[in-house]
Amino acid sequence: MTTLDATPTTLTGSADELAPPLTFRQMAWRRFRRHRMAMAGAITIILLFIYAFVGGLIYTTADANKTDTSQRLSPPSMEHPFGTDTVGRDVLARTIQGGRISLMIGLTAALLEIIIGVMIGAFAGFFGGFTDNVLMRFTEAMLIIPSLFLLIIMARLVGGNAFWIVIIFGLTSWMYVARIVRAQFLSLKENDYILAARSIGTPTREIIFRHILPNSMAPIVVAATLAVATAILSEAYISFLGMGVQPPTATWGNMLDGSYNYIESAPWLWIFPGLLILLTVLSINFVGDGLRDALDPRSRNV
Amino acid sequence: MPDPTLARPHDPPRDGPLRYAHDPSRLLLDIRNLEVRFNTPEGVVYAVNDISYGIHEGEVIAIVGESGCGKSVSMMSILGLIPKPPGEIAGGTATFMGRDLLTLPESDLEQVRGIEIAMVFQDSMTSLNPVLTISRQMTESLRRHYNMTDEQATARAIELLELVGIPDAERRMSDYPHQFSGGMRQRVMIAMMLACNPSLLIADEPTTALDVTIQAQIVELVSRMRERLGMALIWITHDLGVVAGLAERVIVMYAGMIVEEADVDSLFDNPHHPYTMALLAALPRVDRRRDNRLNSIPGSPPNLLNKPRGCPFAPRCIYTIDRCRSERPPLIPLSPTQRTACWVTTSDDFKYERRQDSGYESQSAGTYE
Numbered sequence: 001m002t003t004l005d006a007t008p009t010t011l012t013g014s015a016d017e018l019a020p021p022l023t024f025r026q027m028a029w030r031r032f033r034r035h036r037m038a039m040a041g042a043i044t045i046i047l048l049f050i051y052a053f054v055g056g057l058i059y060t061t062a063d064a065n066k067t068d069t070s071q072r073l074s075p076p077s078m079e080h081p082f083g084t085d086t087v088g089r090d091v092l093a094r095t096i097q098g099g100r101i102s103l104m105i106g107l108t109a110a111l112l113e114i115i116i117g118v119m120i121g122a123f124a125g126f127f128g129g130f131t132d133n134v135l136m137r138f139t140e141a142m143l144i145i146p147s148l149f150l151l152i153i154m155a156r157l158v159g160g161n162a163f164w165i166v167i168i169f170g171l172t173s174w175m176y177v178a179r180i181v182r183a184q185f186l187s188l189k190e191n192d193y194i195l196a197a198r199s200i201g202t203p204t205r206e207i208i209f210r211h212i213l214p215n216s217m218a219p220i221v222v223a224a225t226l227a228v229a230t231a232i233l234s235e236a237y238i239s240f241l242g243m244g245v246q247p248p249t250a251t252w253g254n255m256l257d258g259s260y261n262y263i264e265s266a267p268w269l270w271i272f273p274g275l276l277i278l279l280t281v282l283s284i285n286f287v288g289d290g291l292r293d294a295l296d297p298r299s300r301n302v
Numbered sequence: 303m304p305d306p307t308l309a310r311p312h313d314p315p316r317d318g319p320l321r322y323a324h325d326p327s328r329l330l331l332d333i334r335n336l337e338v339r340f341n342t343p344e345g346v347v348y349a350v351n352d353i354s355y356g357i358h359e360g361e362v363i364a365i366v367g368e369s370g371c372g373k374s375v376s377m378m379s380i381l382g383l384i385p386k387p388p389g390e391i392a393g394g395t396a397t398f399m400g401r402d403l404l405t406l407p408e409s410d411l412e413q414v415r416g417i418e419i420a421m422v423f424q425d426s427m428t429s430l431n432p433v434l435t436i437s438r439q440m441t442e443s444l445r446r447h448y449n450m451t452d453e454q455a456t457a458r459a460i461e462l463l464e465l466v467g468i469p470d471a472e473r474r475m476s477d478y479p480h481q482f483s484g485g486m487r488q489r490v491m492i493a494m495m496l497a498c499n500p501s502l503l504i505a506d507e508p509t510t511a512l513d514v515t516i517q518a519q520i521v522e523l524v525s526r527m528r529e530r531l532g533m534a535l536i537w538i539t540h541d542l543g544v545v546a547g548l549a550e551r552v553i554v555m556y557a558g559m560i561v562e563e564a565d566v567d568s569l570f571d572n573p574h575h576p577y578t579m580a581l582l583a584a585l586p587r588v589d590r591r592r593d594n595r596l597n598s599i600p601g602s603p604p605n606l607l608n609k610p611r612g613c614p615f616a617p618r619c620i621y622t623i624d625r626c627r628s629e630r631p632p633l634i635p636l637s638p639t640q641r642t643a644c645w646v647t648t649s650d651d652f653k654y655e656r657r658q659d660s661g662y663e664s665q666s667a668g669t670y671e
Contacts, residue, residue, distance in 0.1 A: 129387075192428040198383060199423075200443045200494065201416030203409075210442075214433045 031294040038290020041283035048280055052099030059093035065248045066090070073266050083268035085258060095272050098250035103280070105166055105235050105251070110227035112170030114220060117177025118213070124178070125185025126208050136182070143175045151234060155243035162245050165238075169231050177223050184216035218295035222288050229284035236277055252277050329397075330502055330534050331380075331419075332356040336394035336404075338372070338379045338558075341387060347606045350376045351558040352394075359501065362528065362535045364549035364566075366542060366581065368603050372558035373538045374424075377504050380404065381419060382411045398502075416443050420495035422524075424507040426488035430479035436463075437475040440494055447498050462493040466523060485516035489523065496527060502534045509544065521548060542585055546570060551639075554578050557604050557614035560633060564640035574642035576619045613644070621646040 032038055068088035076083045082091035124135040150172050158164040188194070189212060197211050232252075238244040239253025240260075247254055252273040259269030338350035350372040357363055365373045378384050380396040380403050396403040403414065415421075423429045431439060440459035444450045450458065456475065463471035466489040479487060488508060495503060505524060509517035521544055528535050537548060545552055545566065552569045554562040554577060562575035573579050580599045601618040604610055613619070616626040625645050633641040634648045642648050 192423055192425055193431040195383060196421075196423055196429040196491065196494075197431070197442075199381065199415050199421040200498070201412040201414070201447065202442065203412055203446075206442075211431055211434070215431070217433070 028294040032290050035290035035293060037286040038294075041286030041290070044279060044283040045287065048099065048276070048283070049103065052096055052103055055096040056100050059090070059096045061097055063090060064093040064097035064250055073262070073269075075266070076268055082272045083266070085255075085266075085269055086262070091255075091268060091272055094250040094255060095252065095276055098252045098255055098273065099276060101162055101245060101249065102232055102235055102252045102277075105162055105169070105245075106228040106232040106280075109166045109169035109173075109231035109234075110224050112166060113174045113227050113231070114177055114224045116170060117174035117223075118181050118220065120174065121178035121181025121183075122185055122208055122213065125182035126189055126204075126212065128186075132182070135178075139175045139178050142172070147172050148234075148237060151238050152241060152243055155238050162249070162251075165235060165245060169234055173227065173230065173234075177220070177227070180219050180223055181216060184219060185212055188212045188215050218291075221295060222292045225284055225288040225291060229281045229288070232277060232280055232284075328359050329356045330359045330361075330399070332395075332397040333376075333380065334395045334397075336376060336379070336396060337392040338375055338384070339390045339392050341390060345607045348609045349558050349606055350379065351609070353555070353558070353560050354394075355553055355560065355563060357502070357534050357536060360532050360534055361551065362525075362537065362549050363551045363553060364537045364539060364545040365553045365555055366539055366545060367555035368540060370603050370606070371555045372606075373555050374506050375558075376555075377421065377506065377536065377538065381415055381421065381504075382406075382408065383415075383421075413447075416495075416500070417447050417498045418500055419502045419504065420498070420500040421504040421506060422488070422491050422495050422508045425511045426484050426491055426508070427511060429491050430482075430487055432479055435476050435478055436482075436490055440475070440490070440497065443494070443497050458497070459493075462497055463490065465496075466490070466493040466527070467519075468493070484512055485519065488512060488516075488520055492520075492524065492527065496531065499531060500533055502536065503528065504536045504538070506538045507540070509539075509541070517544070524548075542581060554581070557610065558606060559614060559643070561615065561644070562640075562642045563633065564642075568637065568640045572640075574636060574640070574647045575615075575644050576621050576647060577615045578642075580618075 066089060068084070071080070071084045071088040072086060074080060074084045074088075080090050080092065082095065084090055085094070120135050120139065124132040124139075151168060154168045154172070155165065158168065185208075194207060194211060197207055202211070235244055235251060236253035236256060239251055240257050242254075242257055244253050244257075245251045247258070255273040256270055256277075259266070259273075262269050333356065334354045336350055336353050337348075340347040340349055353372075353376060355363075365377075367373050375384060379389065379391055380398075382403070391404055394404065398414065398418065401410075401414075403411065406414065430436075437456065437459065440462070441450075441452070441455035444455040444458055445452070460471045460475060463474070468474055468486060468489055474482075479490075482490060488511075492508075503524075508524070509520050512520060524535065524537075525548055537544070539545060549566050551563070551565050553560055554569075554575060556577050562569070562573065562578045564573075569578065570582065573582055577599075580597075584597045584599060586596055599618055604614055604617070610616075610630070612625075612627040612629055613622075613631055616622045619626065621644075623646055629645075631643045631645045631648075633643045635641045636648060
């Protein structure tokens with residue numbers, strides 16, 4: 001009797017195994033969730049976005065740019081939680097408004113970088129031969145130019161508004177993406193399913209973008225994530241050197257620029273934007289790490 | 303509105319009798335003197351050497367031979383599926399419904415592939431794109447070639463999946479390839495290839511990667527589909543057992559050349575090329591003692607880097623005479639339905655006796671301990 005009673009338990013136990021197999025996305029999500037640092041990073045990024053974009057509803061651009069010379073360089077207080085800067089602008093309001101610009105620069109520059117990189121990498125990898133040679137030599141030529149130097153020169157030439165900064169970042173940082181995508185295409189195009197797709201008359205354009213590209217999404221997603229972090233850092237570099245987005249528009253980068261002379265006397269000027277940049281870049285890198293592990297088809301352990 | 307996939311002038315009636323008596327004027331595909339080469343760093347590989355054959359509407363032919371004999375390459379080259387370079391079509395014509403496929407521009411070839419000629423590949427495990435759902439892959443060609451809407455294409459795809467025996471087809475449309483077994487994937491592939499109702503289906507060893515029971519199901523499925531849709535079929539294989547039950551005519555290839563072509567009965571009862579005899583002798587047989595070792599052909603196919611001067615099979619052949627080594631035999635007609643490229647066996651003195659003395663039967667018939 002006891003053995004008979006035990007039967008239903010085993011059946012219920014195996015019901016879980018009979019559940020439909022997980023899709024790739026579900027498996028990746030499971031792996032990502034178990035990556036603690038990546039989850040912490042993802043949550044931090046979400047909070048930072050809320051900080052910049054929901055905060056922006058409370059502290060408007062006008063608040064961020066309002067000068068009050070009677071309140072110059074006042075330390076953090078109830079009225080100005082992050083203190084004020086050299087012309088009496090509220091640092092909290094400026095980190096919020098600056099965050100919007102910095103994060104948007106990061107996202108759009110990464111998007112542009114991915115688009116250029118994917119295009120060049122895809123064509124080079126798929127067509128091979130002469131096309132590949134020309135595109136890859138061009139990529140290498142771009143790579144050997146010191147990028148900070150190039151950034152400064154181009155920023156100098158086109159002047160400091162956010163739109164051109166994004167274009168410059170996009171044009172100077174697509175090379176690694178192109179190389180990754182090319183390598184992916186070189187191996188993926190040899191697959192049987194590409195041959196099968198061609199044998200039912202799929203045009204080349206669709207083979208490239210609908211068949212091969214989705215297969216190489218994992219490394220592209222990881223590269224895109226890291227590209228956001230790099231773009232935010234680059235914005236900080238060139239703004240610090242005075243070539244970035246020009247004041248009064250705030251970005252995290254140009255807030256640092258103004259604080260250089262007050263490192264000791266008014267540390268709140270650089271601590272807050274610096275901390276925000278640090279948090280953002282660190283979190284994005286953790287998320288990138290987590291995605292790399294989660295999207296790797298070889299790590300099937302769920 | 304009639305189903306757009308059915309409204310095609312050259313389709314025979316779906317349920318009516320097939321024209322088995324092949325009208326020579328209705329040659330569907332006519333390959334003449336096809337030569338394919340690969341220019342590799344090691345030298346020129348002569349993959350396909352001067353092959354000519356035709357297939358009629360609704361006919362079933364099989365192409366047999368060992369791996370590396372140019373079976374797949376010859377088919378893929380006429381569809382423009384070999385990489386160029388290193389591949390190169392060095393000569394010949396492939397006339398399909400009045401057009402030479404070998405000179406057709408790529409955009410026209412895209413129309414031929416899938417609509418007119420479809421090809422099922424060997425490895426069903428890798429022939430489906432792992433990141434796209436079955437639905438997406440199934441409806442792709444329907445939408446493109448027939449301008450179907452999403453709903454029409456989906457309905458047709460479900461119908462096709464049911465036709466090839468995928469249970470619960472509607473629900474499985476949203477599944478990914480890894481959720482299907484090997485046999486099921488091959489069924490999906492076949493459904494995909496049938497989607498546009500081609501007049502010629504090329505099956506490139508579609509059962510090699512499957513186990514024997516599934517193989518039988520796939521063979522049965524393809525021949526049922528063929529009868530129902532009335533298309534011609536070229537079945538590339540190295541399994542003569544499959545050939546016997548399926549094909550009307552058999553082409554035996556060796557080293558990129560056709561060495562024998564015959565109707566299926568003549569081929570099995572009266573093979574004339576020593577290579578065909580050797581292949582037949584290598585078949586496992588139920589009427590043989592089980593502890594006998596299976597026959598094999600000693601040696602391996604020649605390296606196609608060097609174009610052999612004489613008969614390519616001469617080094618492995620038991621009948622070789624001097625002439626075989628110096629002069630390549632042409633295809634010599636033996637009867638209206640059979641031609642063989644051999645100096646020895648096509649001469650009048652040669653008599654093939656299947657049971658005892660074909661040489662290959664007795665060669666390695668010793669007991670295996």
